[in-house]
Amino acid sequence: MSSTGPNSKQAQRKAAMTVLAHAAAADIAGRLAAIAVPAHENLREPENGLVMLRGRIGGDGAPFNLGEATVSRAAVRLATGEVGFGYTLGRDARKAQMIALCDAMMQSAELSGEVEAKVIAPLRVAMNAERGRKAAETAATRVDFYTMVRGEG
Template sequence: MIQPQIGPEQSLRRDAMSVLAHTPTERIAACLDALEIPAHQVVRQPERGLVMVRGRIGGDGAPFNLGEASVSRAAVRLVSGEVGFGYVLGRDGEKARLIALCDALIQSESFKSEIEQAVVAPLRRERDAALAEQAAETAATRVDFYTLVRGEN
């Protein structure tokens, strides 16, 4: 399957949404509290719903419906017109709203670099450090198995 080409703007938003989706709500709120957030309105109040999760057996298997997962979503509009969307697995509507706010701010030329430096970059560093720590803990328990070949053929 051919992947469509995305521009740097979309790439920045996608990377930021990935970081924010894996960050606890309290950390996002703490980072945003340190900033002067412009006036905005919630276009779509946080709401919960279900999505069907599809699976495959093996890499080439036919897709099948695995089950349903809870999802929360929200939409926020800045007074300057940018609209941000937030989707998150689970039932955390406040996290979806904060992600939508960050998405709208990332689209604004006035706030893009500030959000990247004050919110996304520190949260990315925290996530990378946590993943590195987890990898180190996992590597410490690694066991190498050696097979001895018997001389009988």
């Protein structure tokens, strides 16, 4: 399978959206300031809403409604025609719009490399560093339990 096929583009887009959804809005804004943002229009103004969270007991039980979560969403179109969508938990409409803008730019052949290098990659490094720090902090409190088996007889 070629590395430029539709599945690799979809995987790249999914990975970028994961990084953007976990990043702070201020971090995304700071990284976007380093690049020339192209002309764009809002297809869907940033808005807040609710989604129903569903769960399953044990992963294979009957689904049930767990509760609702607040989300923000937006959609933008670049002047060149690429459309991007942004969703984030919480009531941060600005972050949803920045995610949508990054998504649209990632789909542009001219802009995707710059967005990856100047926005996504630095945010990914920061996210992985934070995860590593939390893992090390958690590992420091780890307790190993073991059981000694007594001989029978």
